[in-house]
Amino acid sequence: MNNIIIGAGVFGLASALSLLEDGQDVTIIDGNHSNIASNNALGRLDPVLKGSGSSGHLDQKNNLKNGPMRPENQQKLALESYLKHKDYYEKLKNLSGIDYFLRDILTIQICFDEQEFSQIANSVSDIKASGFNVKLLEGYEYLSRYQKEVSKDIYGGALISGTLFLNSDLFLSCLKRSIEIKGAVIIDDLAERIDVNQNKIKLKSEKIINYDNLIVCAGPWTKKLVSSIGVDIEMYPAKGEIVKLDPNGFNLNYHIHGVCSVVKKSDGLIWVAATYEEDEFDLNITNKSKKELLNKAASMVPCIKELQVVGQTACVRPATKDGMPIVNEVIKDSRVFVATGGGGWGIMQSFFIGEMVKNMIKIKK
Ligand SMILES: Cc1cc2nc3c(=O)[nH]c(=O)nc-3n(C[C@H](O)[C@H](O)[C@H](O)COP(=O)(O)OP(=O)(O)OC[C@H]3O[C@@H](n4cnc5c(N)ncnc54)[C@H](O)[C@@H]3O)c2cc1C
Helix, strand or coil, X not given: CEEEEECCCHHHHHHHHHXXXXXXXXXXXXXXXXXXXXXXXXXXXXXXECCCCCCCCECCCXXXXXXXXXXXXXXXXXXXXXXXXXXXXXXXXXXXXXXXCXXXXXXXXXXXXXXXXXXXXXXXXXXXXXXXXXXXXXXXXXXXXXCCCCCCCCCEEEEECCCEECCHHHHHHHHHHHHHHCCCEEEECCEEEEECCCCEEEECCCCEEECCEEEECCHHHHHHHHHCCCCCCCCEEEEEEEEEEECCCCCCCCEEECCCEEEEXXXXXXXXXXXXXXXXXXXXXXXXXHHHHHHHHHHHCHHHHHCEEEEEEEEEEEECCCCCCEEEECCCCCCEEEEECCHHHHHHHHHHHHHHHHHHHHHHC
């Protein structure tokens, strides 16, 4: 079977990996868009808490809505996706020779008032049932024993185990190298038109490619690409920016999470993530976002304001309203499939989605 995948982000590459592991042939076409989400993401894998950069999670004031816990519809997918990362890490690192630094970092979930604190207190048994430890830290005095630089305005929080972080740029390189080793062909070109009647794709270079199965994993560009064959998928772009700071001796030992994420990454920098702007498809960094992120981070850890900004990125998430990915055949028996909609959690979901794609194609076979 001639399996063609459009898009070498994490969804496309993880789908390729699953198909190759199943003994199938894979060719990936990638248009090399700059600043894609897959290699700029924070790289947080968290089956328990939600993120500020996820659809439907923010209220009008950009604060987390309905408490810090992940919505129920996403819990199973999140946990299974998270566990797959643990299975794959050593295997892919050894195969590719590329370490993407999958590391455990304890999270301190920050609560600014009693209501937020009771929401997390009420979730203790659920968190433990998922196999993670949680310790409630009521009051600034208690919490600051863990990270002394936290704001005195904090009501309390919780120390939660299990959050993993990876370097998303290296993760993408590792996936790419791994599928090349397993025999995938990667074509550097842009898919411009799909012909569902003749099972062909026309590329920007004018080349025509035939397919038996076509899997469109073009991230936020997916909607436009499949609209050319009369298919409308319910997804939208959600721009996200991240600011990177020189720690300058500040010893940040935890992932501080609340109105945003503040964490020291494997590159030695403190990352503050992320903004969330629905329906924005531009890749420019802005001063407004920088200010917003620094203010949010400083509300939890005031000394952040004194650190020097050494980097800022902007990219676009392929988002859906319910925060769930879309994996299906877009027209019945057309052999054109999509795998997209990772939103703020596409890195975490990648291996799980890859397996879904493989199963979907196998069923067709
Ligand atoms: C600021 C930010 C922080 C994030 N943090 C996290 C996090 O901590 N944890 C987490 O799990 N997720 C996170 N995410 C989400 C995650 O990055 C995305 O969900 C995921 O990377 C999307 O992957 P994708 O493969 O679907 O799309 P993309 O990464 O957008 O890749 C799409 C690929 O398709 C190619 N393409 C597009 N059109 C064509 C075409 N016509 N022809 C050929 N190729 C084409 C592009 O060049 C690109 O390579 C974050 C996202 C953002 C923006």
